[in-house]
Amino acid sequence: MKSFSNQLPYIFVGLLLWCMPTGRVAAQTAAGSAEPSAPDTIILSEADVLRIALSENATVRVADLDVRKQAYARRAAQADLLPKVDVNGVYSRTLKKQVMYIDMPGFGSGDGIEVGRTHNTQATLNVTMPLISAQLWKNIAMTGEQLDLALEQARSSRIDLVATVRKAYLSVLLAQDSYAVFKRSYDNAQANYRNISAKYDQGLVAEYDKIRANVQVRNIEPNLLQAQNSVAIALWQLKVLMSMDVDTPIQLSGSLSDFKEEVYRGYFSADTVASSNSSLRQLDIQRRLAVSADKLNRYSFLPTLSLGGQYSYMLSNNEFKFWGDGRKWTPYSAVSLSLNIPIFNGGKRLHNVKQSSLAIRQIDIQRSHLEQSLRMGIKNQNNLLRTYMRKYVASEEAVRSAEKGYQIAEKRYQTGEGTLIELNDADVALLQAQLNYNQSIYDFMAAKAELDKMNGTGVPEDEGK
Structure with missing residues (x-):
């Protein structure tokens, strides 16, 4: 013991x-x-x-x-x-122009008329903002x-x-x-x-x-x-x-x-x-x-509601030149209200x-x-x-x-x-x-x-x- x-x-x-x-x-x-x-x-x-x-x-x-x-x-x-602000630019070259036909007196049907230009350039400022969401x-x-x-x-x-x-x-x-x-x-x-x-x-x-x-x-x-x-x-x-x-x-x-x-x-x-x-x-x-x-x-x-705005400058011509005689930039602007109503998904x-x-x-x-x-x-x-x-x-x-x-x-x-x-x-x-x-x-x-x-x-x- x-x-x-x-x-x-x-x-x-x-x-x-x-x-x-x-x-x-x-x-x-x-x-x-x-x-x-x-x-x-x-x-x-x-x-x-x-x-x-x-x-x-x-x-x-x-x-x-x-x-x-x-x-x-x-x-x-x-x-x-x-607000969301975006700037984008687009350049496009037309390979084949669109042909337009006009059925009116004095216009021959023939082969139609080509519309548009070869070089197209666009610069756009976009602004969007939600109002109701x-x-x-x-x-x-x-x-x-x-x-x-x-x-x-x-x-x-x-x-x-x-x-x-x-x-x-x-x-x-x-x-x-x-x-x-x-x-x-x-x-x-x-x-x-x-x-x-x-x-x-x-x-x-x-x-x-x-x-x-x-x-x-x-x-x-x-x-x-x-x-x-x-x-x-x-x-x-x-x-x-x-x-x-x-x-x-x-x-x-x-x-x-x-x-x-x-x-x-x-x-x-x-x-x-x-x-x-x-x-x-x-x-x-x-x-x-x-x-x-x-x-x-x-x-x-x-539903949702948003406000949008757009301001663009466009240029179209048949020569690849952005400035000079005959080159005119055309402005375009718009304001929009966008209403989205969901229905079925x-x-x-x-x-x-x-x-x-x-x-x-x-x-x-x-x-x-x-x-x-x-x-x-x-x-x-x-x-x-x-x-x-x-x-x-x-x-x-x-x-x-x-x-x-x-x-x-x-x-x-x-x-x-x-x-x-x-x-x-x-x-x-x-x-x-x-x-x-x-x-x-x-x-x-x-x-x-x-x-x-x-x-x-x-x-x-x-x-x-």
Whole structure:
């Protein structure tokens, strides 16, 4: 039973590392102390990490460019209200002139009379402008709603990124704090081994104690290396989210224990309203777009009225010359009103209206389902927060008790009243308590980040407004 107790920290380590991203990197020897930061190492806080990610992450930048695209699309649609001015020129060479026959007294029928000239040139200025067009007006209004949708999608990308980056940031802190716990346990095991070796050389302890102390050190080394490896992998993943080169040296300030006050504050301030949820907002905007599209299809039954104007200069002659004697450019101008009344096009307009009506019903069903899913998800996250809060309180008390127990076991062993097995069991209990403490803070803060994502909150720039 005691042998199994000595294996508990390694079983717990395996479960912890299984929950985190794993991989292989070249790890340094576990016997050495943690390396100091290089002179060019960048020290980052959580606020710094979020700021860099929100400004450099590819997903956010693409979403921002999409907003700009929609803004230009709105301006392009509004330009249809303005007059369109075109200039065109036409040159034609007559290969065979038209023959005209005149049946009138005094005109012989004969072979007819050729009309027209060989070279014909025309330059025209055309101006058109819509006066009444319900479809055009509605289409312009829809571009504003499309811009709103692009803005909400950009906001959604920021919310998702903040939640992901926060959890990645917490994962790095968890890996670092776990490494620190294993390093402390490793240092304690080494110190015990040196102490026992000295006593063995003096004949005060049996060789079994020395062998067991050495085994304790060697058993911790693989887990310490794996914990060091997990820190490197977690940092890589965080750098990718920040669109930062993986070779850039960075170091995160603080530790998970810095969030212990936020655990209490976050628990009592947990929001249960999903009114700001980005998915719901996007569906609301999509419904407005669907309603506008339905009106646009209905407006296709209405007539349109447009104003047009034309001013032309024409030149016709039998020689390929544009200027000189006998070359006279003749002007021509006209103003027109064009009325278009749709009557029948095979039922296409009617079927388009039916399609758009069904699209509205589809969005209503999707929104109802999404709202129910969000209610369940938020309720589940609040239950998780309560559970993790209790785990945190229990683990905090466990750490205090385990630290006191280890100090007692260490003193008992030094005075000869306790055994090495008792000391090892106390170290195992302290290791487990510290790992549980770190894990409880990580679990709570990660669940809170997910809850903020569901509620559509948590973006620093929104919180500052």
